[in-house]
Amino acid sequence: MNVSCALSDARAILSDQTEAEILLSFAMRRKREFLISHPEAKILPTALRRFRMLSAKRSSGVPIAYLTGHKEFYGLDFCMEPGVFIPRPETEILVEEVFNVYRKNYELRMTNYKLRICDIGTGSGCLAITLAKHLSKAHVTAVDISPKALKLAKKNAQIHSVADRITFFKSDLLDVIASKVKQSPFDIIITNLPYIGLNEDNFVSKEVLDYEPAQALFGGETGLELFEKLFQQIIAMRFKPQWLIAEIGFSQQQALAKLIKKYFGNTAVLWKNDLAGLPRMFTIFFNKSASLRSA
Ligand SMILES: C[S@@+](CC[C@H](N)C(=O)[O-])C[C@H]1O[C@@H](n2cnc3c(N)ncnc32)[C@H](O)[C@@H]1O
Structure with missing residues (x-):
């Protein structure tokens, strides 16, 4: 069988042509560009079996990133x-925001400044690693409650040197860190916490609910429990970070604004929208000696 026939057969169970190409290129261990430019290329029987098995799993809902073992971020x-x-691609705005804060508040004023970042709920390590990769002098502390996530994040950190x-x-958020800290530990805390409310699971696709870890999705009854706990931990820290940058659910701005006011009074908060115009991120600035400026 050749590439073109295999892709055409796969249409019976995979509606998304791009996903079919990704799975076939993974099964053939060739780049997707090769498949596109060589529709006549023959597929080895083992690769074809692998492709059919992967297609069946994908059609039953298994996320493509779990099938290929890879996901691109930034x-x-x-x-x-x-x-x-x-x-998720929307989380990339957190990376942009850290660059923005760094450029405007550290890079120009303090050459060679070693930015100290803490990534809470690091998951695969995508934020921590992307930031370390792009900010060559930064040191990142990455925490997660899940040993499985930490193991994978460490592997990704090694791969990206x-x-x-x-x-x-x-x-558990800053629990371990706060007790170890003797001096101001971080300039920036960045986080993409689990923020789905337990009563909001009908907004989440079956694919996500069935396959992604609940611990990475749900933030208690309202979705805000971990934010509240984190705010309490920051209040209790003897040395506060200067910035807290966090992703939020698209309907959480009002409730979070109230919570931020409750814990941090009239601290400056900057909200940012995603490409669909929905609020998806906030930046809190804790130190009055620098200014909070939007991109
Ligand atoms: C939405 S995922 C974000 C992962 C990654 N930062 C990203 O943006 O792709 C949330 C992560 O927070 C972790 N997490 C959940 N509760 C936590 C807690 N109490 N303390 C630390 N990490 C937690 C989960 O294990 C998960 O890896």
Whole structure:
């Protein structure tokens, strides 16, 4: 069988042509571009069997990133495995925001400044690793409550050659860190916490609910429980970070604004929308000696 026939057969169970190409290229261990430019290329029987098995799994709902073991985030390739949250493209705005804060508040004022970042709920390590990769002097502390996530994040850090600038901790948010800290530990805390409310699971696709870890999705009854706990931990820290940058659910801005006011008073908060115009991120600035400026 050749590439063109295999892709055409797959249409019976896979509606998405791109996904079929990704799975076939994975099964053939060839680049997708090769498949597209060589529709006549013959497929070895083992590769064809693999492709059919992967297509069947995909049609039953298994996320493609778990099948191929890979997911791209901010132009970098990350190893994936079931049990660990799959990075979403919308989370890339957090990376942009850190660059923005760094450029405007550190890079120009303090040459060679070693930015200290903490990534809470690191998952596959996509945020921690992307930041370490792009900010060559930064040191990142990455925490997660899931040992499986931490193991994968460490592997990804090694693959991207930034393991020497990331320290990993198993911790419930900042629990472990706060007790170890003797001096101001972080300039920036960045986080993509689980923020789906338990009563909101009807907004989440079956594919996500069935295959991605619940611990990475749900943030208690309202979805805000982990935010509240994190705010309490920050209040209790003797040395506060300067910035807190977090992804939020598209309907959470109002409730979070109230919570931020409750814990941090009239601290400056910047909200940012995603490409669909929905609020998906906030930045809190804790130190009055620098200004909060939008991109
Ligand atoms: C939405 S995922 C984000 C993963 C990754 N940062 C990303 O953006 O793709 C949330 C992560 O937080 C972790 N997590 C959940 N509860 C936590 C807690 N109490 N303390 C630390 N990490 C937690 C989950 O294991 C999961 O890896």
